[in-house]
Amino acid sequence: MSGTAPATYSPSPTMQNKKRAPIFTDVDWVRPDGRGFRQCRGAFLRTGAANAASGSAYAEFGNTKVIVSVFGPRESKKAMMYSDIGRLNCNVSYTTFSTPIRGQGSDNKEFSSMLHKALEGAIILDSFPKTTVDVFALVLESGGSDLPVVVSCASLALADAGIMMYDVVASVSVSCLGKNLVIDPITEEESYQDGSMMITCMPSRNEVTQLTVTGEWSTPKIHEAMELCLDACSKLGDIMRSCLKEAASASQE
Amino acid sequence: MVGLSVGEKHFIQGGIAQDLRSDGRKRLTYRHIQVETGVIPQADGSARVKMGATDVIGSVKAELGKPNPLQPDKGKVSLYVDCSPTAAPMFEGRGGEELSTELSATLQRCLLGGKNGAGAGIDLSSLSIVEGKVCWDLYIDCLVVSSDGNLLDALGAAIKAALSNTGIPKVQVAAAVSSDGQPEVDVSDEEFLQFDTSGVPVIVTLTKVGRHYIVDATSEEESQMSSAVSVSINREGRICGLTKRGGAGLDPSIVLDMISVAKHVSEQLINKLDSEIAAAEACEEESGHG
Numbered sequence: 001m002s003g004t005a006p007a008t009y010s011p012s013p014t015m016q017n018k019k020r021a022p023i024f025t026d027v028d029w030v031r032p033d034g035r036g037f038r039q040c041r042g043a044f045l046r047t048g049a050a051n052a053a054s055g056s057a058y059a060e061f062g063n064t065k066v067i068v069s070v071f072g073p074r075e076s077k078k079a080m081m082y083s084d085i086g087r088l089n090c091n092v093s094y095t096t097f098s099t100p101i102r103g104q105g106s107d108n109k110e111f112s113s114m115l116h117k118a119l120e121g122a123i124i125l126d127s128f129p130k131t132t133v134d135v136f137a138l139v140l141e142s143g144g145s146d147l148p149v150v151v152s153c154a155s156l157a158l159a160d161a162g163i164m165m166y167d168v169v170a171s172v173s174v175s176c177l178g179k180n181l182v183i184d185p186i187t188e189e190e191s192y193q194d195g196s197m198m199i200t201c202m203p204s205r206n207e208v209t210q211l212t213v214t215g216e217w218s219t220p221k222i223h224e225a226m227e228l229c230l231d232a233c234s235k236l237g238d239i240m241r242s243c244l245k246e247a248a249s250a251s252q253e
Numbered sequence: 254m255v256g257l258s259v260g261e262k263h264f265i266q267g268g269i270a271q272d273l274r275s276d277g278r279k280r281l282t283y284r285h286i287q288v289e290t291g292v293i294p295q296a297d298g299s300a301r302v303k304m305g306a307t308d309v310i311g312s313v314k315a316e317l318g319k320p321n322p323l324q325p326d327k328g329k330v331s332l333y334v335d336c337s338p339t340a341a342p343m344f345e346g347r348g349g350e351e352l353s354t355e356l357s358a359t360l361q362r363c364l365l366g367g368k369n370g371a372g373a374g375i376d377l378s379s380l381s382i383v384e385g386k387v388c389w390d391l392y393i394d395c396l397v398v399s400s401d402g403n404l405l406d407a408l409g410a411a412i413k414a415a416l417s418n419t420g421i422p423k424v425q426v427a428a429a430v431s432s433d434g435q436p437e438v439d440v441s442d443e444e445f446l447q448f449d450t451s452g453v454p455v456i457v458t459l460t461k462v463g464r465h466y467i468v469d470a471t472s473e474e475e476s477q478m479s480s481a482v483s484v485s486i487n488r489e490g491r492i493c494g495l496t497k498r499g500g501a502g503l504d505p506s507i508v509l510d511m512i513s514v515a516k517h518v519s520e521q522l523i524n525k526l527d528s529e530i531a532a533a534e535a536c537e538e539e540s541g542h543g
Contacts, residue, residue: 109354109358110354110355110358113351113354113355117497117498117499117500120500121480121499121500121501121502122502201502201505202502205502206504206505207502207503207504208497208502208503208504208505208508209497209500209502210497211482211495211496211497211503211508212362212494212495212496212497213362213492213494213495213496214362214494215493215494216487216491216492216493217491217492217493218491218492219492219512219513219516222492222509222512223509226505226508226509230505
């Protein structure tokens with residue numbers, strides 16, 4: 001990484017004490033955790049979180065804590081049809097204690113298929129024919145922007161497992177609150193948002209693997225949000241890569 | 254799945270590259286859209302939309318319910334898509350489930366807007382009857398009767414047509430509140446309020462085959478896609494939702510180009526749909542009186 005640290009990410013997970021939700025007016029408000037509108041939460045990433053898995057990773061972005069294990073490539077189930085490319089099986093689950101109200105996390109049923117779609121374009125599936133790679137993600141604590149954190153963490157776990165990929169997949173979301181675009185929103189901000197955009201991309205190939213937009217957007221706003229996301233994704237990609245390098249050099253010693 | 258020989262694949266891809274698709278259409282031309290409204294008498298509003306061999310039914314049913322405590326001044330809308338095994342043998346049992354949830358989630362994202370209802374095609378506050386006590390629950394159920402590609406656009410059109418066919422019964426709220434705190438409501442079975450559908454967006458799916466994008470892909474063409482972007486756009490030309498399908502990555506500039514193409518296509522589609530819906534309504538009225 002270069003000497004001048006990027007403003008968006010700092011690998012120091014410091015969370016201030018909880019403050020009450022301000023009312024989001026258009027003019028002047030401070031984000032509940034005191035960040036700037038274009039400032040991401042501190043990212044803490046570690047590989048090798050679970051022993052039994054071929055590869056695993058733990059990610060902590062503010063209060064959002066996620067653990068992802070990757071198993072395989074292993075033989076596909078007998079019932080599966082023959083396939084000359086590998087299969088990817090993704091599952092995202094929430095612990096019952098991940099949300100303020102118990103068991104609320106199960107609302108996010110489509111996350112598994114979203115994770116699959118975000119990753120499949122990045123993995124070189126030809127490299128493990130007839131086999132399946134399982135990606136199991138568990139959200140330990142839901143603190144907003146859960147899916148982007150899951151996606152980034154899953155790609156780190158895949159890299160840790162030695163699955164061949166074109167590039168790491170970094171993911172960032174922005175929320176539209178009134179006139180403002182707020183990057184890497186926390187739960188509170190997400191519940192007030194007028195719209196949201198999530199991008200998962202491969203930073204060094206400059207390719208978007210998955211993109212979802214909700215709410216009403218004008219075209220210039222979409223441009224602005226995409227630029228913001230892609231910039232943050234490339235910075236997150238650097239951090240992910242340095243985390244992998246660190247783990248690799250540590251294991252060599 | 255569609256089984257195609259190498260020759261057929263080349264024919265489809267080559268045709269798209271030369272702007273002449275296998276059924277004679279250009280890249281940005283839709284198949285003929287046929288709309289029929291009021292097809293399900295038990296529902297409050299319904300429509301059947303055919304795009305070529307793709308055939309879907311959308312129905313709307315309104316029921317009285319309790320509003321969400323977090324949004325006491327708004328009604329609720331739930332959207333569900335059913336892929337019937339009559340459409341394709343692979344939808345049998347749990348086979349259609351994955352596609353159903355994917356379509357439902359995408360339609361919800363495209364039509365119902367953000368979490369707090371901003372940018373929604375349906376004005377949720379118009380469904381409120383007594384704040385915090387009673388509201389309308391709108392159940393939008395779709396059925397895929399036959400599938401030949403471009404399901405999402407067809408379902409979006411069917412929902413739009415079904416909503417414009419929907420009459421919400423007029424409700425009288427009694428002034429006196431009964432003992433349990435629930436206000437008494439009297440639902441009229443003669444007077445109906447027309448649902449405002451001017452804000453309901455249309456969905457345009459651009460399927461990328463080779464270096465070009467096409468609209469309204471048939472299932473044969475869909476089997477050759479690298480990725481597809483579905484954009485929902487309302488009459489003002491604002492984007493109400495967007496999803497990407499397909500594994501292949503896209504360059505950000507291509508995504509933005511696809512959005513602007515989709516915006517251009519949506520203008521024609523909205524006009525075409527509106528006239529089809531109006532014609533279908535007129536046709537239904539005529540047969541109803543005759």
